[in-house]
Amino acid sequence: MTRPAEGYARVSAAPGALTRVPVSGFLRVISGLTGWxxxxLAWLSGAFGALAMxxxxxxxxxxVSLTVAVWLMDGAAADRPALRRLWLGFLIGWAWGFGYLTAGLWWLGQAFLVEADEFLWALPLGVIGLPFGLGLFYGAGFGAAGLLWRRGWGRIAALALGVGAAEWLRGHLFTGFPWNTLGMALAQNLWLMQGAAGIGLYGLTVLAILICAAPATLATVPDPAGRFGPSAxxxxxxxxxxxxxAERLGPPDPVVAGVRLRLVQPNLPQDAKFRPENRADIVDRYIELSQRPVEAGQPEPTHIVWPESAFPFxxxxxxxxxxxxxAGLKPGQHxxxxxxxxxxPLPGERLRYFNAILVIGPDGVISDSYDKVHLVPFGEYLPGPLDAALRALGLRQFVAVPGGFSAGARAAQRILAVPGLPPVAATICYEAIFPGAILPAGRAAPASSPPGLILNVTNDAWxxxxxxxxxxxxxxRLRAVEEGLPLVRDANTGISAVIDPHGRITxxxxxxxxxxxxxxxxxxIVGGTLYGRFGDAAFAVMLAACLVGAVTGRRR
Incomplete structure (x- = not known):
């Protein structure tokens, strides 16, 4: 068999056949790389892709990132058996995901510096170890795509299928961590994010992969239609x-009559100042901010919101x-x-602690509460199999609560009753990053009392x-678009915000x-959204369409 001429690449058009396709010298270098x-390059391209977040x-x-990834896969998958394509695809995907998540999540290291005397040793585990492990999901996605890989437009569908499914798994397995899911590349633009009302974050993820990887065919597909068609x-x-x-946005959303919110952002540091012995000063600080006079001509607040873990007691x-x-609340305020x-506790059990939201009236009575359901592993609790072993070594979770926090009930606690407000879909901290988990189990509240807003209290001071x-x-913010609900977000150090159900920050x-x-x-939004009613059903249909496209493209 003769060697392809300079300036051409080997492309399998059919078993045992080669097609010569003109490509750039740059592409020849990328697809010809091997080993480390x-x-x-997969790691570097993944890290570069994090700039889309x-x-x-x-x-x-x-x-650029996904185009390079496709070309790397081209070099690894050409004329190789299925298991070899699976393995090489896995390695490329793992390295790509490792780079992407390292560049996108490096800031997690800041949390290890808050109490550096106790947690500095674990900083590499958070900054390197977490991306290293989560990169395995991308490895699985690229590996699955490799099984269907054949140079042509079908490999773009194969990549969207494999990596789209892997992103869904990353958001659900082992408690889930859907941070910086690829669909967020589209979800930062106000017009583009509106698609989430129908297909959700994971549907946007499939679209993001299809759109961003399509230019790879410009240099590697022989026929003009196959070369330029995917990019077009x-x-x-x-x-x-x-x-x-743009069509969906329309005019500004109306407001709820008789409701005026005050979000208090105390900017309390996560250091010695936030200790039980300073309780009086902390409470005074919250009350003073809550009582600041309103602007001329504006109504008094009817509801005061304080952030997550407002008190160190x-x-x-x-x-x-x-x-x-x-006593710091005015008549009628909550x-x-x-x-x-x-x-x-029950007899024989320890005292249980919850990361909660409390509703307090001017009479000092706590009328309702919500306990956080989705806790942060190692931040709020130690995972069961590691709990006893790590505590025996003198280690603990970041939040200094004896034994860690307990998770709230999953079925019934999502909706919080606050006098004067519509029913509240409550979330604490990173609970707000999980698509489809905002409402109680079953996707919808009773028709007689649908939620009127998403409340997210958080502490990002870490x-x-x-x-x-x-x-x-x-x-x-994207949860507001998906569910058709306004979002009220109060953060200790910011960014606090009110967002309408179309994602506009008001x-x-x-x-x-x-x-x-x-x-x-x-x-x-009256009537809600398609995603609010059907969840990830559209995403499943999109994966099925990608499978059909990948198989069809491979046969052609």
């Missing part, structure tokens, strides 16, 4: 998504502090605050002035400032 050079939002970075289709898809979003067991908080909550708080806000605070925010509550 191939994995090194908040706060940068550079969508072309993901185009990707451009049309992007334009159609934008036009749909159990306010439910401190009558004096509870009375002081109640406080919704994050707070640790304790529950009396991560300082890094991309972390900005990424958190962007992901929580008011927000800066990061790392002590401040407050007065705002109206936007109304929910």
């Amino acid at each position: 050079r191939r994995l090194g 908040p706060p940068f939002g550079a969508l072309p970075a993901l185009v 289709a990707a451009a049309l898809l992007l334009v159609a998504l934008a036009l749909f979003g 159990l306010i439910q067991r401190d009558p004096d502090a509870l009375a002081k908080v109640a 406080l919704v605050t994050g707070a640790a909550r304790a529950e009396e 991560f300082g002035d890094t991309p972390g708080p900005r990424q958190h806000l962007a992901q929580a 008011a927000q605070t800066p990061l790392d400032q002590e401040t407050w925010l007065d705002a109206d509550l936007p109304a929910r």
Whole structure:
């Protein structure tokens, strides 16, 4: 068999056949890499793709990243048996995902510096170990795509199928961690994010892969239609998504009559100042911010919101502090605050602690509460199999609660009753990053009392002035679009915001400032959204379509 001429690449058009396709010298170098050079470029391209995530939002970075990944797969999968394609695809995908997540999640290291004397040793585990492990999901996705790989437009569908499914698994397995899912590359633009109302974050992920990987065919497909068609289709898809979003936005959403919110952002650091012995000063700080005068001509707040874990003590067991908080409320006002909550144990059990939201009236009575369901592993608790072993070594979770927090009930606690507000879909901290998990089990609340807003209280002080708080806000914002509900987000150090059900930020605070925010509550979308009713059904259909496309493209 003769060697292909200079400037041409080997392309399998049929078993045992070769087609000569003109390609650039740059592509020949990429597809010809092997061993550690191939994995090194995969890592670098994945890291470059992280620039598509908040706060940068550079969508072309993901185009370059996925195009390089496709060309690396071309070099690895050409004329090889299925198991070899699976293995090499897995290695490329793992290296790509490792780079992508390392560059996108480096800011997690900031949390290990808050109590550096106790947690600095574990910093490499968070900054390197977590991306290293989560990269296995991308490895599985690329490996699955490798089984269907054949140079042509069908391999783009194969990549969308494999990596799209892997992203869904990353968001669900082992408690799930869907941070910076690839669909967020589209979900930062107000027009493009509107598609989430129908197909959700994971549907946007499939679209993002199809759109951003399509240019790879410009250099590797022999016939003009196959070479230029995918990129043209990707451009049309992007334009159609934008036009749909522009049409869907329409005029500003109406507001709920008789509701005026005040979000308090105390900017309390995660250091020695936030200790039980400073409880009086902390409570005074919250009350003083809550009582600041309103702007001229504006109504008084009807509801005060304080962030996650507002107190370094159990306010439910401190009558004096509870009375002081109640005395700071004006007649008719209600406080919704994050707070640790304790529950009396059953005989023979330890005291159970919950990361909770409490509703406190001007009479000092706690009328309702929500306990966080989706806890942060190693942050709020130690996973069961590791708990005893790690505690025997003197280790603990980040939040210093004896034995760690307990998870709340999963079925019934999502909806919080706050006098004067529509039913509240409550979330604490990173619970707001999980698509389809905002409402109670069963996807919908009773028709007689559908939720009127998503409340997210959080404490991002752990991560300082890094991309972390900005990424958190962007992901929580998308839940408003998916569910057709306004989002009220109160963060200790920011960014606090009120977001309407179309994802428009109607008011927000800066990061790392002590401040407050007065705002109206936007109304929910009557009738909800397709995603709110059917969840990831459209995403499943999209995966099936990608499978058909990959198989069809391979046969052709």
